[in-house]
Amino acid sequence: MKKFINDVSSIVDDTIEGFISIYGDIVKKVPDSRVIARKNIKQQRKTGIVIGNGAGHEPACIGFVGEGMLDGNAYGDIFSAPGPMHLLSAIKEADTGSGVLVLISNHAGDVMNSEMAVDMAKEDGIAVDSVLLYDDILSAPASQFRQRRGTAGTVFTYKIAGACAEEGKGLLEVKEIAERTRDRTRTITAALSPGISPLSKEPMFQIGEDEIQMGIGVHGEAAACVMKYESAQKTAVFMTEKILEDMEWSEGERMAVFVNGCGRTTYMELMIFYNEVRKFLKSKGIKLLRPLTGNFVTTQEMAGIALSVCRMDPEMETYWNRKTDTAAFPW
Amino acid sequence: MKKFINDVSSIVDDTIEGFISIYGDIVKKVPDSRVIARKNIKQQRKTGIVIGNGAGHEPACIGFVGEGMLDGNAYGDIFSAPGPMHLLSAIKEADTGSGVLVLISNHAGDVMNSEMAVDMAKEDGIAVDSVLLYDDILSAPASQFRQRRGTAGTVFTYKIAGACAEEGKGLLEVKEIAERTRDRTRTITAALSPGISPLSKEPMFQIGEDEIQMGIGVHGEAAACVMKYESAQKTAVFMTEKILEDMEWSEGERMAVFVNGCGRTTYMELMIFYNEVRKFLKSKGIKLLRPLTGNFVTTQEMAGIALSVCRMDPEMETYWNRKTDTAAFPW
Numbered sequence: 001m002k003k004f005i006n007d008v009s010s011i012v013d014d015t016i017e018g019f020i021s022i023y024g025d026i027v028k029k030v031p032d033s034r035v036i037a038r039k040n041i042k043q044q045r046k047t048g049i050v051i052g053n054g055a056g057h058e059p060a061c062i063g064f065v066g067e068g069m070l071d072g073n074a075y076g077d078i079f080s081a082p083g084p085m086h087l088l089s090a091i092k093e094a095d096t097g098s099g100v101l102v103l104i105s106n107h108a109g110d111v112m113n114s115e116m117a118v119d120m121a122k123e124d125g126i127a128v129d130s131v132l133l134y135d136d137i138l139s140a141p142a143s144q145f146r147q148r149r150g151t152a153g154t155v156f157t158y159k160i161a162g163a164c165a166e167e168g169k170g171l172l173e174v175k176e177i178a179e180r181t182r183d184r185t186r187t188i189t190a191a192l193s194p195g196i197s198p199l200s201k202e203p204m205f206q207i208g209e210d211e212i213q214m215g216i217g218v219h220g221e222a223a224a225c226v227m228k229y230e231s232a233q234k235t236a237v238f239m240t241e242k243i244l245e246d247m248e249w250s251e252g253e254r255m256a257v258f259v260n261g262c263g264r265t266t267y268m269e270l271m272i273f274y275n276e277v278r279k280f281l282k283s284k285g286i287k288l289l290r291p292l293t294g295n296f297v298t299t300q301e302m303a304g305i306a307l308s309v310c311r312m313d314p315e316m317e318t319y320w321n322r323k324t325d326t327a328a329f330p331w
Numbered sequence: 332m333k334k335f336i337n338d339v340s341s342i343v344d345d346t347i348e349g350f351i352s353i354y355g356d357i358v359k360k361v362p363d364s365r366v367i368a369r370k371n372i373k374q375q376r377k378t379g380i381v382i383g384n385g386a387g388h389e390p391a392c393i394g395f396v397g398e399g400m401l402d403g404n405a406y407g408d409i410f411s412a413p414g415p416m417h418l419l420s421a422i423k424e425a426d427t428g429s430g431v432l433v434l435i436s437n438h439a440g441d442v443m444n445s446e447m448a449v450d451m452a453k454e455d456g457i458a459v460d461s462v463l464l465y466d467d468i469l470s471a472p473a474s475q476f477r478q479r480r481g482t483a484g485t486v487f488t489y490k491i492a493g494a495c496a497e498e499g500k501g502l503l504e505v506k507e508i509a510e511r512t513r514d515r516t517r518t519i520t521a522a523l524s525p526g527i528s529p530l531s532k533e534p535m536f537q538i539g540e541d542e543i544q545m546g547i548g549v550h551g552e553a554a555a556c557v558m559k560y561e562s563a564q565k566t567a568v569f570m571t572e573k574i575l576e577d578m579e580w581s582e583g584e585r586m587a588v589f590v591n592g593c594g595r596t597t598y599m600e601l602m603i604f605y606n607e608v609r610k611f612l613k614s615k616g617i618k619l620l621r622p623l624t625g626n627f628v629t630t631q632e633m634a635g636i637a638l639s640v641c642r643m644d645p646e647m648e649t650y651w652n653r654k655t656d657t658a659a660f661p662w
């Protein structure tokens with residue numbers, strides 16, 4: 001399988017070089033580490049927000065670094081968590097004297113390396129805390145929700161905690177709203193066709209021609225169940241029902257929907273799918289807030305949709321709507 | 332091949348319904364026709380800008396309707412030009428008494444139907460004019476440049492003419508800058524894998540596993556040549572050289588690059604490819620302006636890159652940089 005790349009070993013560094021050449025007015029690469037950080041961050045004083053993730057999910061998370069969202073992103077090899085020294089470098093870069101919150105998407109390597117970096121930062125005298133993010137409801141039952149994987153729904157936390165920090169709130173408050181957003185977010189992913197690993201150049205998993213895989217992870221982790229391919233309407237209703245079953249909610253509540261394309265999902269499909277989710281939630285008496293639609297948290301060119309729903313309160317809603325200045329977030 | 336759709340016959344209308352439900356603050360559907368128009372356009376007086384295109388290329392062109400870009404988009408069936416009555420409806424909607432410019436991407440159906448609509452609008456007393464857009468250098472030799480197809484590079488014209496109209500310029504001036512932008516734009520497209528037609532549910536063409544097809548059209552029109560698959564660096568240099576050979580330019584000139592993904596092209600590949608184009612143009616003494624990178628003019632989930640280069644003068648540069656308020660244009 002072909003991609004527009006040079007040597008496989010230089011994919012991530014080539015990506016960063018191109019990215020910085022375009023968005024150098026808002027981001028920079030931190031010297032001697034693979035960290036994308038907000039430019040001029042040291043000129044203000046704010047709670048820093050940092051995350052580490054493997055490459056291959058772009059624009060997540062490099063595209064979310066900037067005003068009103070993330071201050072630093074430690075960027076690993078493809079589908080591989082960045083090392084603790086890179087995370088430490090991101091924390092130091094994001095520290096303006098007001099402390100740093102490390103967001104951790106729940107995957108073993110990310111958790112281990114982020115926790116090591118947090119410990120090292122504490123030893124260096126930085127006020128640092130972390131929040132573990134998990135939103136994929138098909139990766140573990142509700143009784144073991146802390147085992148659930150982090151997936152596309154983490155974007156709600158980046159956005160809302162990021163806006164909260166930008167408004168000058170302290171580390172404790174930013175941590176609290178990050179946890180609140182996580183606790184009110186649920187995600188379920190449906191895959192139609194696999195992405196191609198840039199390393200092996202092979203499809204990352206197999207899907208039958210008449211199948212949808214439900215609950216697949218952002219690195220192609222095994223699906224929870226395989227279903228027969230159905231219309232967008234039936235698929236959307238199935239997924240939205242699963243999400244509503246997994247959380248407490250009441251009629252009249254305000255929710256934001258994120259229809260995330262997993263890479264190759266066309267704009268048409270995103271619009272059609274969102275429309276079905278919208279109609280179903282409306283029929284349940286739910287008030288819909290500004291939605292997010294697009295290929296944001298990708299698994300290379302996987303055909304799939306991660307549907308994420310976040311129950312908002314007025315404070316979260318204000319932060320959700322706040323403008324950002326990033327490469328990829330659309331407002 | 333699977334997609335998140337309902338009945339094939341409702342794809343376009345379902346897409347529009349979802350799109351309007353999200354972006355209803357900036358666009359609306361014109362009743363009784365398949366036209367997406369800027370909301371509240373009648374509240375100001377400006378030169379209107381309209382285009383028609385078949386569906387299947389989203390976010391083009393529905394995502395470019397809004398302040399600072401297009402006023403109306405007549406939206407056909409999949410890969411099929413909208414009928415003249417829809418185009419006429421778009422023209423009428425965009426007419427605020429200052430005339431309307433119809434942009435026509437050079438494809439037989441679009442040309443025929445747009446010209447019919449222009450004639451009908453004239454009969455209705457609307458001041459209307461049109462500009463034919465052609466930018467695909469591999470679709471016809473330089474000696475027959477008016478036969479060239481319209482492709483991704485048309486976005487430069489939408490953006491620059493749109494900003495010019497927004498600044499209050501008259502129909503003649505907007506037409507002149509649309510023609511100037513077209514004359515200074517060149518595009519070449521490289522495909523790695525086909526998109527899937529939502530109608531036939533089959534790949535739209537075939538590409539050998541070790542091949543790149545150069546010069547393929549936005550509807551999968553036959554490639555001009557088939558090349559051996561090469562690195563992003565070699566492919567980017569080959570394509571950029573072809574573009575430079577096709578136009579007059581001089582060292583020190585200012586150009587903007589558009590690296591358009593054709594559907595499933597990953598963010599990494601867009602960054603890597605742009606980086607190679609940038610380095611090559613820099614080595615030629617060219618000053619690079621703000622680039623555009625992303626999957627904007629798509630052929631469903633085709634893997635490919637349309638490289639477009641526009642030689643800017645100071646006036647065009649100002650309009651290129653001007654902010655828009657649309658669903659899809661990034662600034």
